Amino acid sequence: MSVPLSAAVTLGLLFFLSVGLNEQVAEGCTCVQRHPQRVFCESDIVIRAKILGSVASTRPNLLAYSIKVITTFKPFNKMDIQVIYSTKICGARPQNGEYLLSGHLVDGVMVFGLCELVWRWDQLSTVQKRNLNLYQTGCACEITSCTGASCLTKNLQRTCLVGVKSSISLGYEEALLAVCLPGRDSSCRWQK
Template sequence: MKMSVAVAALLLFLSGSAEFTEACSCSPEHPQQAYCNADVVIRAKVVGRKEVVTGNDAYGYPIKMIQYDVKQMKMYKGPDGAIETVFTGPSSALCGVTLESDGRKEYLITGKMDSNDTLRVNLCDYIESWESLSLTQKKSLGERYQMGCDCKVVQCSSIPCSISDPSECLWTDWVVEGTVQGTQAQLYTCVKRTDGSCAWYRGSTPPKKDFMDIEEP
């Protein structure tokens, strides 16, 4: 009987691990797409870290999370009021994100708000050190990325690849440059034009009317 319970517990643990692994299985996102998909986008410093218990699961086991205390420098997208805490899994195996918490490093943090209005982040969210972002990326946060939220950036992970709808832009950094932080990620935004199609636009300012009126890329 004891052996059956132990086996059942092991199977439950493995099943839970598989679910967490699956939850973290995600493709890289272009910064614009990450911005559009997120509930919250902030620039912040992490000033504290501690492990907390946020409740119990269906089997009565405590749910442990890492709570990061943050000092918000700027909010680009999100609710009214400053974000003061960010929660993530306790380890990378459980989708947790590791951030430096000495208050020296600034991050761009994107994430989702849960039903309790708590910001949660995981390895699938776009989180980068502020200094690693290009000037165009920094200036695009807000209005310029927001302009492209009616478009969809589709990653090309292997050739051949193509878009399936005029409202899509093909993101080729990985196959062309071997990195997801390539030219398109750093310098381009996918923007909707007056004919309803979407196309890449380079620059840190909103597109001019002559670009918006062009029918072909």
Template sequence: MSRSRCVALLLLVLCGAAEFAEACSCSPEHPQQAYCNADVVIRAKVVGRKEVVTGNDVYGYPIKMIQYDIKQIKMFKGPDGEIDTIFTGPSSALCGVNLENNGKKEYLITGNMDSNGTLRINLCDYIESWESLSMTQKKSLGQRYQMGCDCKVVQCPMIPCSINDPTECLWTDWVLEGTVQGTQAQHYTCIKRSDSSCAWYRGSAPPTKEFMDIEDP
């Protein structure tokens, strides 16, 4: 093989690897923001796993996906009726999510529906074991997170950082605690007040009228 062909092949391989890396490049989301952005939010166990072909790409090659069969425990957000299957990529390089499928572990799963009404998940979705969630997070799923969907949680990746709009809340867990599962993620919700600005609220119960009317967080 000539040197020029070797260089071209190497560039093709590197570009392909970069494309896979870029495909799964995503910023972490505060659980409230993940809830608001998702079509579906459920608590479920995975009871089965198999590789399936869901169609063909533009070149005629089969599109392979992993199908998880699930037992839905509770739906916090989503369509009417139970969801019994979810689909993800066949590998982490293709943003696939690896879940335990022995029916013992419970997950909080967020994802989006495709045009065929199929729930798909990927590495950018908020998927956590149910037992790892704080009590505040568990109680916030539904009404309390929904109250904050007119607000936007903005991650602070490095200091200095700031918000650009009064409807934003600055999420500082990473820069202050070195984790995206810090105090704000586990115990706070960004909620709109009567003046249309948003502020952090701590607690598992819906905020009181006094909080909604206050001018400063």
């Protein structure tokens, strides 16, 4: 049985278009690597919570999780949060256990996704846990990446640099264990 040439061409085009769309959807679920302090500062809510399990969602396109809040890092006023939501597309899928979670307030509820802090609490180092209490102090500082000559063109007054380790920047792994804080002269510097 032979397939007419026009049908073969149509099938071929459909195949290549579907591959292209799949790549775009997959790329849409990637995040630019950001320092955890920057994620903290850009979030409405940062908590340490125990995820008790998934529950029926009352909101379309969101997955719901029942939680017990252990510590609230941000905001400072305690919110009574018992259910949090993750986006179905590009959302995080945490298992039961303790997590450091960040997210945004959307219609009065906390929503988080892949680009937020969704870290198992027991996998954070002691230094990272200690730095959580300092991150808010450094929110006036900017944390930005640079490489080579781009490091020299940055306004360094209110900036901590992440890139190739040098006299003015920290490597990414080292920066994860540091916090960017303003000094007495208001310029920002890495603190370890």
